[in-house]
Amino acid sequence: MKIVLKYFLVLAAVALVKPVFAQKSDAGFTGAVADKAHYKALYFVDDTASAKIKMTLRNIDNAISDPRLKGKVEIELVAFAGGYTMFLKSGQYEKALRALQAKGVVLAECSNTIRERNIDKSTLFDFIGYVPSGNGEIIIRGNDGWTIVHP
Template sequence: MKILFKYFLVLAVIALVKPAFAQKTDVGFKGAAASKAHYKALYFVDDTASAKIKMTLRNIDNALEDPRLKGKVEIELVAFSGGYTMFLKSGPYEKTLQALQKKGVVLAQCNNTIKERNIDKNTLFDFIGYVPSGNGEIIIRGNDGWAIVHP
């Protein structure tokens, strides 16, 4: 009898407490409002993994197409370390990169990586720019108020 009473007591407590902790669903939630006239984001790739590169390129396109940000966002994509492979002429990303560039994305390669890895710039796309260092670009842009995104 004592066990049965404890069992019912536990069930009663659960029945009373569970609704208090249940997550409320607000069907009207639409995310943050883009109240500023202009947004800036620096994305960076420092990895050779094609899944990581593809995800980053897709994330950039998603940001550009977000109806809250459309026409209000400035994006730069910087590659350093292993990320330089994204800009190789022999790689699969040319069309995607050019499409992003046509949408206003600035494409930049770290010059330190070029020097340290003895990369011939002729093996990289002609339509990219260069920055002295990828980390320097992150530091400067971050301090200038840019959102830093590393998917």
């Protein structure tokens, strides 16, 4: 009898809980509302993978183009470790980087990476800036309220 009572209680609990977790239609969902006057995001690249770099650049452009954020978002892109390859003059990203910079994106390279990897700055684009350390930039921006994005 005790076993039957336990099963009955479990079935009753499932019957009561299931409607609470039933999937609702998302047809009317339009996403978050951007009700602030200004948003700040720091994207970072620390990988040499072309697909990763291209995805990051595309993600930044998508954020800038989001109608909810249009004219309200400040973005910085910092590269360190293998991400420095994104800023190589011999690379394939100049057009995309210049387009983002024209839209207000700040482009920065980690000085530690330059020093530790013995990278000649003349091999990098002359339109980028430098920060003392990529990790330091992430820590400072994060503590200043910036959203940190690492696609």
